[in-house]
Amino acid sequence: xxxxxxxxxxxxxxxxxxxxxxxxxxxxxxxxxxxxxxxxxxxxxxxxxxxxxxxxxxxxxxxxxxxxxxxxxxxxxxxxx
Amino acid sequence: xxxxxxxxxxxxxxxxxxxxxxxxxxxxxxxxxxxxxxxxxxxxxxxxxxxxxxxxxxxxxxxxxxxxxxxxxxxxxxxxxxxxxxxxxxxxxxxxxxxxxxxxxxxxxxxxxxxxxxxxxxxxxxxxxxxxxxxxxx
Numbered sequence: 705x706x707x708x709x710x711x712x713x714x715x716x717x718x719x720x721x722x723x724x725x726x727x728x729x730x731x732x733x734x735x736x737x738x739x740x741x742x743x744x745x746x747x748x749x750x751x752x753x754x755x756x757x758x759x760x761x762x763x764x765x766x767x768x769x770x771x772x773x774x775x776x777x778x779x780x781x782x783x784x785x
Numbered sequence: 786x787x788x789x790x791x792x793x794x795x796x797x798x799x800x801x802x803x804x805x806x807x808x809x810x811x812x813x814x815x816x817x818x819x820x821x822x823x824x825x826x827x828x829x830x831x832x833x834x835x836x837x838x839x840x841x842x843x844x845x846x847x848x849x850x851x852x853x854x855x856x857x858x859x860x861x862x863x864x865x866x867x868x869x870x871x872x873x874x875x876x877x878x879x880x881x882x883x884x885x886x887x888x889x890x891x892x893x894x895x896x897x898x899x900x901x902x903x904x905x906x907x908x909x910x911x912x913x914x915x916x917x918x919x920x921x922x923x
Contacts, residue, residue, distance in 0.1 A: 711834055712906035713918045753920075757904075760838055777836055777904075781920035784833070784840075784864060784905030785816045785876050785896060 706736070706770055709777040714754060717744045718778075733758075733766045736776060755779040786861040787844040789837045789905075799861035799879035808859075810885030812892040816876040818869050822919075827912045833866040833875060839904035840864065847898045851880070851891040858882040858891040864905055875907075 708718075708725050715721045718740065725739055733756055740747055747754075756763050757777040758770070770776070786802040796813050804811055818831050844862045851860055864876045876899065880892040899905075900921045910916045 709836065711836060711904070712908070715834075757836070757839060760842070777839065779836065779839070779904055780906065780918065782901070782903060782905055783907040783919045783921050784835070784903045785900035785907075785921065 705772055706774045706776050708736075708740070709775060711778065712780045712783075714747065714750055714778045714780050717747050717750075719743070727770060731770050732768060733763060733770070733776075736770065740778075750780055753781050786863065787841055787848070788863045789835050789840055790863055790865050791867050792865070794863050794865055794874045794877045796874070796877050796879065799863060799877050800881075802861045803859040803879050803881040805859070805881065807883055808881040808888075809883055810888035811879065811881045812885070812888040813877065813879045814892050814896050815874050816896065818871050818873050818875060820871050822909050822911070826909075828871070829910045829912055830868060830870045831875065831910065832868050832908045832916075833864070834906050835864065835866050836904035843903045844899065847895055847902070850898070851894050854894065855882070855887040855891045858887050860891055860895055862895060862899060864899070864903070866905070 705724050709722050710718045759775055822828050848860045859881045861879045878895045880888045882888040908916050908918050
C-alpha cells in the first residue's frame with residue numbers, strides 16, 4: 705500500500721488529492737502509473753510533463769521498487785508566483 | 786523565514802525577519818493577482834495549491850544558491866495558497882544585503898527560481914465560470 709498525493713490538474717483527474725493504492729509486491733513507478741490510469745486514462749495527457757516525488761524526493765528512475773508506506777507525489781508542471 | 790501560508794501576507798514581517806543593522810539595502814518583491822490572464826481573458830481570481838514540504842525545501846535550496854551567487858544576503862520567501870482575489874499578494878520575497886545591488890539581484894533570482902521550480906500550482910478562474918491550471922514557462 706502506498707500513499708498517493710496528487711496536485712492541480714492531476715488531482716482533479718484522479719478526483720482526490722490524497723489516497724491509498726494497493727500495488728503488487730516489487731511494483732515500480734511503471735505499475736503505479738498503470739494503476740492510476742485505471743482510475744482515469746485522461747492522465748495520459750500529463751504523462752510526459754508530470755514529475756514524481758517518492759518520500760519527498762523527485763524520483764528519476766522508473767525501475768525503483770516501491771515499498772509499503774511510500775508517499776508518491778504526482779507533480780504536474782509548476783505555476784507558482 | 787520560508788513559509789507557505791493560507792492567510793494574507795504581511796511584507797513588513799518578511800522585512801523584519803531578514804534585516805540587520807549592517808544592511809543598507811532591502812528589496813521586497815510582491816507578486817499580486819492581476820485582472821487579466823496572459824492571453825487577455827478577464828480573471829475573477831486565482832487558486833493556489835502546494836506540496837508544502839517540497840516547496841519549502843526548494844525555497845531553502847534557492848536561498849543557498851543566491852548566497853553562493855550574491856554573497857552575504859538574507860532572503861525571506863512566503864507564498865500563499867488557497868483562493869485569492871484581484872490585487873491580493875500571492876508571493877512575497879525580501880532580500881537584505883549590505884549594498885543594494887546584491888539585494889536586487891538576489892530578490893530577482895529568488896522569484897525567478899520559485900516560479901520555475903517550487904512545487905506550487907496556480908489555477909486561473911475566468912468570468913465565464915471556467916478555469917485553467919497555468920504552468921510557468923521554464
